[in-house]
Amino acid sequence: MKKVLAFDIDQTLNIAKTPIPDEIADLLISCLDHFEICPISGQKFDQFLIQIVDRLVERGVKPEALAHLHLFVAQGTQYYRYASSGAYNPKNWQQVYNFPLTDEQVAKITSAIETAAKELGYWEEDKLKEGDEIIENRLSQVTFSALGQKAGTEEKYAWDPDCKKRNAIVARAKELAPEFDYEVGGTTSINAITPGMNKKFGMTHLMEELKVTEKDILYFGDMTQPGGNDYPVVQMGIDTITVRSHEDTAYALRGILGVTE
Numbered sequence: 001m002k003k004v005l006a007f008d009i010d011q012t013l014n015i016a017k018t019p020i021p022d023e024i025a026d027l028l029i030s031c032l033d034h035f036e037i038c039p040i041s042g043q044k045f046d047q048f049l050i051q052i053v054d055r056l057v058e059r060g061v062k063p064e065a066l067a068h069l070h071l072f073v074a075q076g077t078q079y080y081r082y083a084s085s086g087a088y089n090p091k092n093w094q095q096v097y098n099f100p101l102t103d104e105q106v107a108k109i110t111s112a113i114e115t116a117a118k119e120l121g122y123w124e125e126d127k128l129k130e131g132d133e134i135i136e137n138r139l140s141q142v143t144f145s146a147l148g149q150k151a152g153t154e155e156k157y158a159w160d161p162d163c164k165k166r167n168a169i170v171a172r173a174k175e176l177a178p179e180f181d182y183e184v185g186g187t188t189s190i191n192a193i194t195p196g197m198n199k200k201f202g203m204t205h206l207m208e209e210l211k212v213t214e215k216d217i218l219y220f221g222d223m224t225q226p227g228g229n230d231y232p233v234v235q236m237g238i239d240t241i242t243v244r245s246h247e248d249t250a251y252a253l254r255g256i257l258g259v260t261e
């Protein structure tokens with residue numbers, strides 16, 4: 001019996017960058033009664049709240065059940081845990097650990113990705129919404145989002161469906177700043193990290209914090225192919241379910257929970 005269900009977020013629990021649908025929220029609430037639940041993604045903490053936690057609260061999760069929800073933010077380089085059983089309050093999330101990049105590392109990565117995207121003609125600054133940005137410092141990683149954070153979902157899906165643009169940017173950025181790792185994720189994103197600060201790092205710390213081993217974990221992700229940001233989990237020998245969308249995840253969770261409808 002698995003003890004932990006771990007999930008990529010974008011396109012595994014939701015439509016990329018949007019709050020999880022009701023069905024997923026309800027299934028996760030049921031899962032909290034039986035498993036430790038660990039979303040792990042390149043996103044920032046506030047997006048974990050908006051996309052997952054707020055939805056669970058809206059769907060009636062008991063605050064004490066949140067003790068079984070473990071947020072592995074920025075590929076697990078930051079870990080947050082909920083520490084109270086009273087009425088839900090987002091202030092009760094506590095950061096357990098954090099491994100940030102240095103300012104110098106952030107500057108080097110930013111320059112390499114920007115140069116690569118500009119050389120290749122993929123620097124879409126003119127398409128940004130007001131106040132949005134293409135490259136974002138997420139403390140433990142730097143993230144390139146080709147059309148910014150605020151672009152529409154359809155526009156994002158259409159930008160690089162076969163990952164060719166992002167693979168080209170990654171290849172060039174790797175030449176310019178080879179000391180970092182670059183991973184393709186979501187629909188328009190590239191995450192740059194220091195080597196080893198990928199989902200393997202996050203999952204290793206998850207095992208340490210939750211006192212479990214690889215065998216205790218079942219992981220869900222949509223980018224489990226070599227080069228994808230879920231691949232390091234596969235390489236660790238953790239049992240992995242590859243999904244095409246949150247609908248596949250819901251199907252698998254219904255099976256795990258024995259829900260037949």
Ligand SMILES: [Mg+2]
Nearest residue numbers: 008010011222
């Ligand atoms: Mg994903």
